[in-house]
Every structure is written in C-alpha cells, then in structure tokens.
Amino acid sequence: MLKNPVLEIKDLRTSFSIKGDYYAAVDGVSFTVHENEVVAIVGESGCGKSALALSVMGLHNSKGTKLEGQVNFGGQNLLTLSRSRLDKVRGKDIGMIFQDPMTALNPLSTIGRQIEEPMDYHMKLSASEKKKRTLELLRRVGIKNEQRVYEQYPHELSGGMRQRVVIAIALACDPVLLLADEPTTALDVTIQAQIMDLMKELQNQMKTGIILITHDLGVVAEMADRVIVMYAGEVVEIAEVKELFENPLHPYTRSLLNSIPSNLEAKEKLHVIDGIVPSIQNLDRKGCRFAPRIAWIPEEDHEEMPEMHEATPNHFVRCSCYKTFYFPEDRVGEREYVATNS
Amino acid sequence: MSLLTVNDLKVHYPIRGGFFRKVVDHVRAVDGISFELQPGETYGLVGESGCGKTTSGRALIGLNKATSGEMLFEGKDLAKLSRSERRNYTKDIQMIFQDPYSSLNGRKNVLNIIAEPLRNFERLSAKEELLRVQELVARVGLSPESIYKYPHQFSGGQRQRIGIARALALNPKLIIADEPVSALDVSVQAQVLNFMQEIQEEFNLTYLFISHDLGIIQHMCDRIGIMYRGRFVEEGTASEIYNNPQHVYTKRLIAAIPEMNPEKRFEKMHLRQAINQEYQTEYNTYFDKDGRMFDLKKISDTHSVAMQ
Amino acid sequence: MTNPVIDEKRLIAQEKLNNPSFMRTIWREIKHDKMALGSLILLTIIVLAAYISPLLIDSASLTRVNFLNVWKPPSAANWLGTDDGGRDVFGQLMIGTRNSLTIGVAVTLIAGMIGLTYGLISGYYGGAVDNIMMRILEFLMVLPSLMFIIVFVTIVPNYNKYTFILIMSAFYWFAKARLIRSRALQERELDYINASKTLGTPSWKIMFFEMFPNLSSLVIVNMTLSLAGNIGIETGLTFLGFGLPAGTPSLGTLISFARNPDIIKNKWWSWLPAALLILVMMLCINYVGQAVKRASDARQRLA
C-alpha cells in the first residue's frame, strides 16, 4: 500500500495562552496522511483532537495561540503561510467537515449560496456552471430533491440533511484532503450510519485522504484505514485498523475498547477508566501521561521520556508500559468504585 | 402485579397558527403507547431522535401532561391525580437526567442538592439530614467530605452519581433514566452503567431506561420497546429484539450500530442497504395507508410487533 | 454518541465553574484590569465622600440664601464658588452626589427586583402565562416612557426623592424583565429545574432558590451597567423642569444651571463639576461593570 503522502505533520505543537502562559493542547504530534486513506484520530474528550484539526486548517484565533512544528501540504508548510496564501488552499485542496451541522451553516444564506461560495474563490465558473455543479454535489451527497434544497435555508433541513450539505461544501472544489471533526457525533444512530456509508462511498469515488476525528470506536472500525489514538495531546498509538482492534497495545486503547458495552455480554460489568483527562494546565508533562489513570501499574514500568515504539511493523505505541499492562478486574476479579477526585 | 401499566398513552403538543393563533394541529409526540413494567426489571425504550421517548418519560413523572391514556402505578392512575395527590407519588417515581452538567444546580453544594427531596418530604433535623446525606454519598461511592463541594468540582461520572443519590434519597420504586449516559465520554459511561446495575439489585429498583444507543440498551435491559414516531413498533426481551428483529424499523436500528469488527464493515454496509431496500419494497406490511404504524400484535408470549 | 451540544455544555460548565465564587471571580477580574481597579478605587472614594461629607456639612447653612454672595467664583471659602442664591456649590455637590447616588442605586434595585420577579415568573411558567405577561410587557414597552414620567411627575401630589424613585422604577424594569425572562426560558429547559420539579419542590422555591441563583451573574452584570445609567437619571428631567424639587440638591439640579451661554461660560463652577463628576462616576461604574461582565463570561475573561 505505497501511496503518495498528502499531508505530513511533523512535531506539531499547539499551545493556548491561559492567564499569560502557554500550554500545549497538541504536544508534538507527527503523522502522515496518504492519498485515498482514512486516518482516524480517537481519544476521549479534551485530548486535543479538535485543536489538531483546527491547527491544520489555520482556524485558531491568532491571538492566544502558538503553533510550532510543520504541517506540510502540497510542498508548503501551512503554519507559515500568509493568510491570503492559506485562503488559496483552504476550501480548495483541503475541505473541512464540522461536528455540529446545526451551527456550521450560516443561517441567513441559502444552501446553494453556501455551497457555491468556495467556488467563487477557487474556480473560475459562470453562475450557471456553479449552479450545475452545486446541484450535482447535492445529488452526490444523497440529497434527492436537490433543486428545492438549493433554494432552502439551513433551518428548513433536518440534521442529517444539513450534515450532507456540510459535506457537499467540503467537497465543492474537489479537495485532496478532507478533515472531518466528529462528523457524526451530533447525529442519530440511523443517520450516523447513513453518513458513514456516504463518506465511504465518496472516498471510494474521489480518492481523497481523510482525517476522521471521533471518539466513537465503532465509527473508527467502520471507516478508518489507519488509527491514531491520542491522549492528553500526544499520540499514544498508531496502527492499521485491523491490527488495532485485534491487537490493541497501549493501555489507553485497551481501556477504551473494554469500556464499550456492545463488546461484552449483556449485564456484565464494564471496564472503567479511573479519573478524567487532565486539563492542559494541570497536565503533568513528564513521564507517561496515562500513568495516573492506571495506578496499579508500577511506576517503573513507565518510561521516563515515553517514546513511540514500533511494536510490530507499522504499529507504533508510546511508552513501554504496554508491555506489562493488565486489567485489575482480570487479576483481582473485583473492583471498587472509589471516586478519584480530580 | 406489574408496578406500572401504561395504557394507550398519548401526549400531543398543539401547533398554533392562522389569524388568531388558534390550535390548528397537534404534534403527536406520543401517540398511543402501552407497556408494563414488572418490579425489579429494566425496561428499555429505544428509538431515533424525536420519536417521543423523552416525552413518554416526562409524562410518567409528571413533567408533561398526558393528553389521554392511563398510567397505572400500583393500580392508581397517575394521569387522573390532582396536583397534591400526585405529590405522594413523587417519592416513588424518580428520574435520572441526561445531562450531568445541567441537572445539578451549580449554585448549591452536594449537601443541599441531595437534601432537597428530603427537605420537601421529610421533617428532619439538621443532624439527621446530614447523616442521611452522608449515607447516600457513601453509597454512590463518593468521599464523605465531598458533600461540601460544588458540582463543578466533580467529573461527569461523579456528577451523574450525585444525581442518582438525589433520586435515591426518597427510596423510590421506579426510576426513569432518560439517556443517563449519552452526555458522557465512553470511559465515564461505563462507570455510570455499572453503578446503575449495582444499585438496582441493592434497592430493588425498577428502571425505565431511555436511550437511542442500542448497544447500551442491550447491555442494560431485560425487555425493550422500540419506538417510532410516537408509537411502538416492536416489544420483546433483549435477546428477541437483537436476535430476531421482526419490524423493518427495528432491523434498521440494529443495523445502524457501528460494526466493531473492521473486517465486517462492508458486510454491515450491505446489510443496511438491504434493509433500506426492504423498507421501500415492503412498506405496506409495516405501515398502513396513512403511514401510521399498526397496533402491536403478539407473536410470542413476550414478543410483539406492529405488523399486519 | 454524545449530545449534540457538548461544546455548549462545556461552556455552561465553565460558567458554573465560577458561579459559587462569582464575587471572587469579579474581584480577580477587576484586579487584573487596571482601568477597572482604578475606577473602583475612585468610585469608593466618591461614594465615601458623598455619604460621609453631608454629616460634616451644616445643611441648614448650605440652603441658606445669601443674595450678597451670588455667583461668586471658587475661593477658599467656597471651593467651588456659589450659585444663584449665594449658596456653596461644593456642599451642594456633595449632598447632590449623595442624593443622585441614592436615587440611582434605589431605582436600580427596585426596578431590578420588579424586572427580576416579573421575568422569573414569566420565564419559569412559560406557555400561556408567559404569553400573557409578555403581551403586557410589550404594551408597556411601547409607552413613550419619558412622556409618561413627565405626566406622572406633574400628577404626584407630594413629589420628592422617594416618589421620584418610585416613578422612575416603575418605568425602568421593562427591559430587565425581558432579559431575565429570556434567560429564565432557557434555564427552565435545563434539567436541574426539571429535577427540582420531580423532587416535589414548590414552584416559588424553584424560581427563587434554584433558578435565580443561576441568573445572578446576569442580574449583577445588568444591574451594575444600568446603575451607571441611573446615576444621571434625574439630570434630564431636572433640565426639563420635571426633576427633583429645587432645594433637594442633586447632580441634576447643578448641571441644569447650564441653561444659558452666560452660565456655561462665565459661571462654569456651578455646573461643570457636577457634569464631570457624573461623567467620572458613570465611566467608573461602566469600567467596573465591564469587568464584572467579563467575569461572568468565561470566554472574555482576562484573568
């Protein structure tokens, strides 16, 4: 599977200013996305997934945000591009799909206008050509009465429909890379399935690279080619999707998988990950960041400066603690619900 | 005898319009549902967004007025009770809310939150009250000193437990849980679900568990009712529903659960397409000519389907 | 499968994060903003001066007319000169500041209370109650309030500081009621209100002990900002001749000296200090108010 890399992220660090100090929410992330590849990024809420996506798109507020590292796309480092140069890339070569279709559309513009807008800036098309293309796009994202929807306003559409429109906007100028930040989280199960199917279909047709951000491992299993597991701003595991589900290595990945009900027999106890993701100010940036939540693993099992290890070919995992990790319930057979106060 | 019997419950919201803002039509949020809850069981209510799950739950607890139908709780029709009579049942039926962030008043500390129902129904001295609250707090696995903390000092899962402690304060018989974990991260979700199972045994609780996540419903429930557009399309035990879904809508819901095995994902996708196909071609078997579901029909002792 | 509005939830959570210690948050915010801190200090000085100095000033001599001493420019005896009755302007400025402040604060509080109660009831019950109450409110908001105030002022038989406060309060709560109501409407959808209902808590208790504390930061912000406006509330009316009775010194009566060019230019000491004082107070309150406002909104906070 040797494909051309589309996007190459090297040691990306995104820091936010809080009361004058900068704290990294994305802390040295590196990975590559290839043509026609779906890379899923998973992790609990607050792990820095969105911060990563927004950094790639240059959508962070320039004040109070510090971006370091490289985001190489089409031979340019997006982080250092001027605003006007960046605008030539955004919407044309990279499209973005947002989580909440309820708020991602301008309530005052028609659907048609909103899909045509990127074409205004990136393609030289006449009005009628734009309309034609827009209707085509609407059909492609599975909207049947596209003529009507073209004239409608966002509030007249259901959530699922709106998400399709958001996808159509992202696809408007045939991007080579699609960034989808939790595209199905806000949707109902059945709609989520439809959107997933749609994205798979589109990806098959268009051969774009996709970064799919989600915290739903089910979505990952359904969609991804490669999976990046993030925890507290760091990548903790990267693997092909099959490999990851069959052979999860990092304790965090394993815990996540174990806490999903549908994976277990009914009425059996679920695994519980103690504690919560630390906020970026309270994060202890030394040692293994997941260590506090697996307190039963002896300290010496963690690396001092955890690094990525290639455990099996193309399967990377951070910190050597994965080697000795076990679930306490497997060992002890009982567990106590002791609240760990943050 | 069943703890709760719901008979043909309807909740309609008026739609106003026209020149004098008269009621021109109704949203049939809940349009005639019937089910029974046996003591000690967990009954799951599933369906897509907007199908009327929340409305049903709220009608049972009295947050909404039922338009018609019966809600017999231990033989007494809750719908016909006056405000003051209804109050007596407040103790017996409690609710766990979806959102642990908004369901706790951020301005009150845990003590005041948990003591609220006690203050409404029991005349306790400050000391007794404190003891009761400490007992409850301990029961939900929080440290005793946490009663002087405020909700924001807890994680989502811990908050949800505070909410549960509050609901337990009056020793209810029935707890309505409306999407108790959908606002929580997967990791925290597990915490709350496990805990709910534990206290069910301990307090001999009956749950009406509302969710749109079939995975969770399957994990938690003994019997399941599938709702669609304000009506039931299928009802049965968890295994009947999962292993032998009859109604196309049920099948659709089940097919929509993301496949956890990456290898089978295309299979699942094709299954979904097939079900969609069925939905289109065999529409008439499932819906009458007005597009309404048929009434439930028993196909076994425990399993009923809304089919002709 | 998280809730669609998880981000907003987090915001609410963050807002609540500072709720219990809102006062402390405000203080932190003010400390962080030099302008606000300076304003607060200045304001404290003015308020103290206004409320303490009348105790030291002999108010009988202050109201004593002396026609041999009219329109005297500032001097050692009369720091800010004298007015048309030969009375000391400085003393009047102090008492006037106290009166204007008292009026401003009282109107803010009373109007705030009315607006709060009205808005809470309307928003809490929603539905038909809300509908009726909003129709009434809409009607009230249509009233040309200045005209009505003028009419009321001419009717009131015993017109003094207190009736003035009542009249003003009667016309200044509409916008507050609307604001509170719209927030209450949002709040009533939140589950903690539903929770209280299912726990059998009576409505009035829910309104005032559950809902109100959650609106308090909004109320505090709104009150501080409207206080700034209400300090100068009587100046305009006084200018039109419907303000406080002459003999009740207020900033308005002093500023209203500025009626003709001669006084504006040649007798500036009579009106300018009062005008500046009002400006300073309003600006100060505004700066403090902005800090309070930022404190209530996690996104805008500086500290």
Next chain:
Amino acid sequence: ACTGKEKEGAGEKDPEKDPEKKTEEPTKEEPKEDPSAGLDFPMDVSNKAEALEDGELTWAMVTDTPFEGTLSRVFYSGAYDYEIISKFDEDLLAVDGDYLITNEGAATYEISEDNKTITLTIRDGVKWHDGEPVKASDLLYSYQLLGHPDYTGDRYDFMIENVVGMPDYNAGKTKEISGIVVSDDEKQISLTFTEATPSILSGIWTAPTPRHHVGDVMTGEITIEELESSDKIRVNPIGFGPYKVVKIIPGESVLYERFDDYWKGKPNLKSMVTKVVSSASILEALKKGEVDIASVPVDQYLNAKDIDNIELLAKVDLAYTYIGFKLGKWDAEKKENVMDPNAKLADKRVRQAMWYAMDNETIGKELYHGLRFPATSLIIPVFASFHDADLVTPSYDPEKAKALLDEAGFVDVNGDGFREDADGNEFVLNFASMSGGETAEPIAQFYMQNWADVGIKVQLLDGRLHEFNSFYDMVKADEPKIDIYQGAWGTGSDPDPSGLYGRTASFNYSRFTNEKNDELLAAGTSEKAFDSDYRKDIYKQWQALMAEEVPVAPTVYRYTLRGVNKRVVNYSIDPATELWLSDLGVSE
C-alpha cells in the same frame, strides 16, 4: 383690571408719564441707597438718524415655547400671539400714557351726557389689508363673537357684559345686541352701557373683526369653532395695522410686509420678521444682529449691558409681586369671600410684621441688579394719576417687625428660637410658592430666612415649590394647608383693583373683605369717578386701607428690559410716546 390690551412696544401710541417715581420712594425709614442708582434707562432709542427707505427689521419673541398662532383679537389666548397681532392690527381708539382712550387713532369717540353711551366714528381711508374699508359693523361683529353663546374664549368679561342687551344675547335669547347701533354709512357705531363707569375710558373693546374675511357666524356661514381654527386667522390673518402678514412658519416666525394703504400713510419698513428665540440664546442673537429688538430677561442684564451694538431700554411693567395671607374662604353659594376670624394670620399686626421683615431691597438690588424694587402699594406707579407715591408702607425693618410681633403677643415661650402665637401654641406657617424661573427658589428661601430672623417659623408647603397649575389650583381652592403664598398680578391697563380685591372677586385669593373696602372700590368705578380727582382720592384712601390691613403685602415692582439694535430709529417703549409702529425704521 383691564381689557386684553396689554400695550406693547412702540407704534401703538402708548402715552404714559415716566415711572421715575420709584427713585423717590419715600417709604424708607432710614436713608437707603437708591436701589436703581446707576440704572438710568432710556425709553426711546438714541439713534436719531433718518430711517432707511426700504429697511428690514427683526423682532425677537423671547420664549422657550412656540407661539400658538391664533391671530385674532377675539380668540387668541397667549401673550405671544398678541405680540404678533399687535404688529398687523390695531384698536380703533388709541390710548394715552394713562391707558385712557384718545382721539388719535383710526376712530374718534364721543361720550354721552349720562356717560353711558360712547359713539365711535371711523376715519376715512381706514382699510383692511385686503383693501376693504373697516366698517363700523366690523366692531359690532367683535361684540357678536365675544358674546356669542358658543364662544369659549375668556374675553367675555365685565366690560363686554356691561353693554346693554349683551346678557340676553349671551344667553342666546336674542340675536341682536340692543345696546349697539351701527350707522347706515357704516362709519359710526354707538355702544350703550348698563352702568356708567370710568372703566369705559380704559377698558372699552374697540378692536374690529374683518367679517368679510373670516366669514359671518351670524348668518351661519361659519361656526365659532370653525372660525377659531380657520386659516383666515392662522395662515393669512388680516388687520388694518401698518404691516400685513405675508407668511407664517407656525410656532416659529412671522414675516410681515409694509401695508401701503395704512391709514396713517406708508410705513417706513419694507418688511419685518418676528421670530421665536429662546431666552438662553437671546443675547447671542442680539449681539450677532440676528434680531433687532428683543426683550431681555432680567437675569441676563449684566451681560446685556456689555453688548456694544445694542441699547437697553426699560420701563416699569404692569405687574407686581406680592405675598398673600390666607384670611378666609370663598363661599361658592353666596359667590363672595368670607373672612375667617380664626385664621392663623387674623391679627393684622402679624401681617404687618411679616411685611416689615421682608428685605425686598436686597432682592431687587442684588438678585436683580436694581431691575426690581420694593413695591409700596397695590396700584402700580405706572398709573401715575392713581398711584399714591406718598403712601407710607412697611419696608425692611426687622426690629419694627419684632416689636409688632411682641405687641401682638407672639413671643418665643419655649425658647426654640421661634415665636409661638398669642395663645402660646406653636406657630408655623405654610408657604406656597410657584416654581418656574431660576430665582423662584432662592427668593422663597430668602423670605423664609427673613421671617425666621424675626422669629416666625415658615416652611414651604410640602417642602418644595409648586408648579404653576397646581399652585393656582390650591390657592384658588383655599387649600387649608396654605397660610401664605407668593403670587403676582398683571394689572392690565385699568387701575380698578376690584377684580382682585373686591368682596365678590374670586381672584381675591386672600379672601379679605371689609366694608370700607367695598365702599371704596364701588366709589372708584362709580359714575362720579369720571371725575379724575375724585377717583384719585378714593384710590388714595384705598391704598392706605390696604397698607393698614395688609391682606397682601406687595413685594416688588419690576422693570422690563428691552435690547434694541443701535440701527433702529423711531422706537420707544414709553406708553406716552408720540411714535407709531409705522414710524419705526432702521438706519444704516
């Protein structure tokens, strides 16, 4: 009191003797500085140059509210409307400096032997602005309007009602007014009165109404109500004065043009404008030459003095301010005033003492820079023939006041610094005073201080000043809370005070009655009083009576100030002047 003819400005021949007698105020007990020292105001402009052929001039109407624009003598109500009317319309009879009718005007008069009938003869060539001659029946028309049952204006007063047959006409019983006869040639009109009174000479109505222009109410052509709001009196009113109205911006300004056919000949100015200027801006407007003639508020006098391009004229106003003592009640049944022997201020010594206690001189000198001066009698000095300049009345003397109070038994028994009444009860007076004007409040305070200085405790009613309407509502209704009040009367041009102090006068707000008073007031308007010496003597007695009884204590008389651009010629505010409005002009 008088007719509605407040003589204003130059033009209409307003003869009057100069009111310089204030300088010889003999009432001072100790020699005091002359309050108006340094005030030496002319009443005529000093510019004696030739008037320009086609000059233009602007009058300022100094007010903060717009004028109403009811430009008819019969219907107008505001003084500002009168200011406009007086520029384009005249009375048929002119008056002299005593406000008595003369034969100088557009008509001449003769009075019958029995003093009951007056006959007016209109001169030839007196024309309305539209060229129609002014007819005798036009004056009749004014009477027909004033007495009309539908008339709601306030000019149907004693002098109108006094016309024979008027009450019947007014009640709607007849269509004719029997006492008015118009000659066939429309040149003469005679009016017969029920009662002969010297007020005829100062109070007779001689302003005609152009029937042909405004329409005839008598024939039903138009109703009174329509007439009031008709464009004929609001948009294009006509008169027979020296200037005609060309254009009106409602409430704001009026443009006049010379009336070439004016009965006294072509007026000097080509056009004039009257425009509203707020009191705050008036000096500025004068300084910039935007207006040529303007009355100047007294409080701006010091600044007005310093303006180079204007000249200040001044005369004593037809008004006085006073402190009234509530002594009784109005009996609505009997329609007369009834004194209350138990009134707080029933003892006249206390009233006198309060008069002595008031330092009006300081007010006049310091607050008004001499533009107001202590008043002595209730007949103002303008009526030089009747004002008793030698009358001795209380003037500021606290010691005298204290002595009087002691004598009356009002002493401080409880040592709180204030006197108790003769029975030793607490003695607190409620003082009602009107708001309005910047000086109202300090003056009220000042008087209260004056009284406090002699030990009388006076407090403001409700602790504040009262707005005009509420003030008069309360004073009129004999609000029991009011013990004393400060008021002012405009006297009009008739010296007869019975409208304000008579037993049956409802405006007699002090409710003072006294048989002597009745007698004197009756005598003052009797037929005998056509003899001016007799009348003078009667009024002298009356003034003395009032100074003794003190139902009210007059406080100050006032000057009115007028700023006139130095380019204005032939302008005088002297009521006795020989100048007419048509003589007014500007030089360059």
Next chain:
Amino acid sequence: MLKFILRRTLLMIPQLILLSIIIFMLSKAMPGDALTSAFMSNPNASEEQIEKIRDKLGLNDPWYEQYGRWIGNAVQGDFGQSYVHKQPVTSLLAGRIENTVLLSLFTAIVIYLIAIPLGIIAGRWTDTWADKMIVTYNYFAFATPLFVFALLMLYLFSFILGWFPIGGSGNIRIEPGSWEYIVDRAKHLFLPVMSGALIGTFATIQYLRNDIIDQKIKDYVKTARSKGVPEGRVYTRHILRNSLLPIAAFLGYEITGLISGSIFIESIFSYPGLGQLFLQSISQRDFTVVTALVMVSGAAVIIGTLLSDIILSIVDPRIRIE
C-alpha cells in the same frame, strides 16, 4: 405577509385604546386644566366666567364621559380641539409633525451612519487602539447627558463659531422650493441632528460590537474560513449580516429614544416640533394635545416594532411570517 401586517395592525387597536384610556385618565388627574391660566391673558375674566366655559367645553364632566366623547370622535379621526391653540389637534399635529419626523429621521440615519462602521471596526479588531478609542467614545456618549451635550454644541458652533443658526427650523425670508431653502433647512437641522446622533450611538455600537464578538467564534464563521473566504468577506458576507439582526430588531424601540431625545433637542434648539409641543401642552394642561401626542408616539413605536419585524422577516429566513 399581508396577513401578518393586518393581524399586527389589528392588534395595535386594543393597544392604542388601552394607551388612550391610561393617558386620558392621567391627564385628567393632572392638577389644573387649560383654563387655569386664563386670567393670565385676561385679568378681567372672572372665575365664574371661566367656570361657565369649562361647562361649555365639558371639562367638568367625569373623565369617563369625556373619554367616551373623545374616543367616539377619535374613531372618526377627530382627536378633539386644542383649547390653547384653538384648533383641531389633528391639524395642530400635522403642522408640527414634519419637523419632528425630519429631525428624528436624520438623527436615526446619522446614528446608523456613525454607529455601524464604528461598531464593526470595534467588533472586528477588538482590543486594538481603534477599538479602545471607539469604546471610550462610546462610554462618553453614554455618560454625557444629552442636554449638556446639545447645549455645548449650540454654544460652540452657534455662539462662538457662528457656523450655524441659533435656533428654529428655517429662515422665513427664504422662499420654499429653492436650493437656498434646502441649504437653509439643512443648516438649521445640522446641529440638532448631530447633537442627538453623536450621543445616540451608544446602544447601537455596543450591540454591534458585542454581537460581532459573539458571532466571530460561531461555527459557521469557521466554515466560511475553511472555505477559503478572505477575512474581509468573512465579515461582510457572514458575520455582519448576522450581527445586524439584533439592531434591526431594536429599531422599533430606538424610536422611543428618538422621541425622548426630540423633547430635549427641540427645546434646546427652539425647534418647533412635537417634543416642544408636548412640554408646552403639559404645562398649559392642553390635555387633548397631550393625549394625542402620547398616542402618536405610542403608535410610532408600535409601527416601528412592526417595521422591525417585517425587516427581520425579510433578512432572517428563520422568521417566517404567515
């Protein structure tokens, strides 16, 4: 849409009736009446005479009877007779309304001309020096009493500099219709309008700035940026349109402010309009005029809010008017 307007217009009727009852009662409760000051113009008129006139005018009837008469006529477009002005209230107002409408209209226009650009600048470039200056200006606008500001403007520009006339609405010597006339009217309007407008920008700038700050972080703005829309266009095409909604919604109530403003401005600049008429009528107790003026103002606000709603429904597709 038409139906909506009709419905709202019908709804206006009970509102106006209620308003008229309230104001009628209140004006009757004011001490004194139009005839209280009658003796000022004619000291010879006796109280009995005046009382007789009161009877004739029906001023002595109970208020509800007077109201009945009044409303009966009002329905037919006759708002009664002004006693002081001796003419029908309708024609009295008709003569003045032009001035006030001109004044308010231009004031509103200038307010928006100033406030919208400033609001946008402040909202877009928050915390820059430009923003700080605008915010400071705005605080001053908020804190300065209108009448003080107007007086200072008058003092400075008319008295000291002499650039503008000191009052009134126009020079009577200039013929209407000419260019000169327009210039003259404009010169007379300039100071009153500017005084009202410079002070009146507060609410609009404040709202706009806050709303832009709120809108800036909305998701749809991120969407727009991710489409490659240049920053300028992000504001003009997306943020601004959304941010102007609350201002449009506020339009109706802005009228209340303009009405109160006109009371001050007109009396300071001797500009004969409704505001000045109101003050005059209050002090002269010309209650038919007071009632009519309050009604007109009320109606103006109601119509303003209706207008707001219509504008909103045009701009905002989410608001549907049946």
